[in-house]
Amino acid sequence: MEPKEISRRNFIRVSGLASAALCLGVYFPASAKEEVIVSKAAADARGIEMNAWLQIDTDGKVTITDHRAEMGQGSFQSVPQIVAEELEVDLKDVNVIFAQGNPKKYGSQITGGSSTIRGSYKQLLHLSATARTVLIMAAANKWAVPVSECYAESGNVIHKPSGKKFHYGELVVDASKLEAPKEIQLKKISEYKLIRKPLNRRDTPIKTNGEAIFGLDKRLPGMLYAVVERNPRMRGTLKSFDSTAALKVPGVKKVFKVQMKVYDTTRDGVVIVATSTWAAMQGRKALHVVWDDSGFEHVNTIDIVKRQEELLKTSEGISFKTQGDPDGVLKQSSNTIDVIYQTPYQAHSAMEPLNCIAHYQPDKIEVWGPIQAPDWIQGNLSDEFKIPKENVVVNMTFLGGGFGRKAFLDYPYEATLISKEIGAPVQVVWSREDDTTQGPFRPGIAYRCQGAIANGEISAIKFRVAGQNLDHWQGGKRDKPNSSTDEGFVKPYFNSIKNISFSDINFELPIPPMWWRSVYASTHGFGYESFMNEMAALAGKDQLDFRREYLKDERCQKLIDRMEEVSGWKSRKKNEGYGVAITECFNTTVGQIVKVSRHTDGKVKIDQVWAVMDCGWYVNPDIIRAQVEGSVLMALGAATIHEITFKDGLPEQRNFYNYLMPRMSDMPPVEVHIMENTADAGGVGEPGLPPFSPALTDAIYDLTGNRIRKLPFDMNKV
């Protein structure tokens, strides 16, 4: 994804930007494979609007328009850290504003797939270096000296022989008239002063004094508040409602039906609009609703699990990938295992419940909220309300967690419907119960894993997967296997396992399914890597050596060496359990080793987690460490503490009193190591999650001899 061509003419002549003299735009294709576009002409040719991604005004003030959300993953820090490095300015002098949703301007803006850095860093480096280069050229011209005698530092261009100096603000007007050279010199990694440094996050101060504005904190003049009672079976409809009592609650203004479209489904609800959140919540309590949700009462977790198990025994599924002849080898083998792994449904449970402010006007829609997918929302609102995209303004606030749930369309759409009906700006607040029970959920998935060992080597592996496909309710084809069937599986395995197959068994349910931090890898990783540990045991081999044998590429070998070294693998003691797993997703491979032991109270505790991440090129090691620490805790909760179960079509968990969360005392010590190399950047926000649960259950096996094949399990009972 090296930029192929930089159009050099006119790249800064953007009209309508009053104070910004030097202004560069950049476009982020969803695939991140196309060129950087910094020119107005090139932008016009592609039918996209020139954006002012990087601006430097005549005072030398640098402003970047971050096209991605900040939901804790650190884009607010890592993006400017990249820019300041190549632009040669002090990090504190770079201002960051959030872009509004506009794919015509910015390309893909969805904060998902751990893509913020890996999807844009090459463009950002190039863009910033381009700006630095023309600023140096402008200075050299002014002084009438060779460019080679000048360099940039801290927002100044300096003439080395004389020590003369211009600050960037003095150069922007001249620089904007120049044509950038064809070859832009980027810095070497060894020259970095900011990138790869654990610099403090710039959003920390406002997140420690209450100043940061999250979606729920946004206020508009004349804004009303609303809550919605939605069909508890998610896909049922509204039969009738009685608002008499609700309307008597002081502050309640209006009660009416709201129906939100989600793909090929609709979600029915009754909205209570009031002068405060509390009044709306009180009105909701007084509301009487009759639902028609017949046909959905048969959804029960116990049946879902049973049906998955049956299908895994009776169905071959649709082939996703077959290498060699695993079926043939399995038939002829004597040393085999055939086991089923199971994972549960999960809610996202970001600490900030879903919410959105919408202001509908006949010719314009504006929304504000904790939003991961501003570009997608803009398109959806434009289509649904028949308002041109340019009149649909989508504003991102800080997100109080996202984990995928806030990369969706439903909540801004519903808020806009409500604003349209009442003719005023409105903030729609989801209660914790709404957030927990309404989905969409991370699906629970079951895996049948068969394998054969001959002469201590893997001779065949066969994986079958039964779980909901996230694409299906978006119109995905049923006759094709899930395109992410092997997500989480470390790709170099395919080079050394001769006979291996993956197949996907179609599994339909009326439960709305959705991506959840690390998507399918969050559950596939448990099935596939747990099974590799079982295969190692069957082969009579050390789990880490077994990985070393089958993950032969250089990066994996180094990763395994590092795991061995940091965990003291070779000096582990008999009364301690050590577990291993390695998974790959979003171009990043992470290996984890978990150590457990039985404490004096008789309970097994996690003493230490070592995580080694190979994410290639990276920006801020401290942010990466934080992401991995958090990923481990989120995985721990999903493996040992919480699950969403369904009974008679209803989610049984409603709030943190029965959808329990890990607490301070549950946090194991996590030590994170980052591999140093110059490979293309991979994701960091999600890949730390999938290896944890298989490494933990492997450690428990190592200590107790019990294989745990079903999540979640109770740590107090192992």
Added chain:
Amino acid sequence: MISLNVNGKQHQIDADPNMPLLWAIRDILGLTGTKYGCGAAQCGACTVHMNGEAVRSCVTKLNRAAGQQIVTIEGLSANNNHPLQLAWNELNVPQCGYCQSGQLMSAAVLLRENLNPTDQDIDDAMSGNICRCGTYQRIRAAIHKAAHIQQEAAKI
């Protein structure tokens, strides 16, 4: 009219005495640093101080808060310089940041009562505050750090 003292400022507000303090602080006084997380005293995102004690404002009715001294995150320090805030910044504790007001308010009571808390003290005092991003390891380290900052400051 209910008389409410928040961060040393006196307010007269016209609201249902059964309204939780959380919504009065956020929707009426416009202090949005205190967060709604669960509405059921389960997560601690709404933690404020009432007469110096940590309370969950989502279940504290206005009539109980009336006339008491309430402190929110906005009033924890004059300039983001409480030892905990300094430590939080130094160790880059927050990720999404949503729960951190509540974490800080809970930790502030701990640190006032216990000048040198152990890991067990921290577990006990902080177990009512959920962080979904998983910043617990850093919160623990930052509380130890803040205790140190506080002790150093006391020597001067």
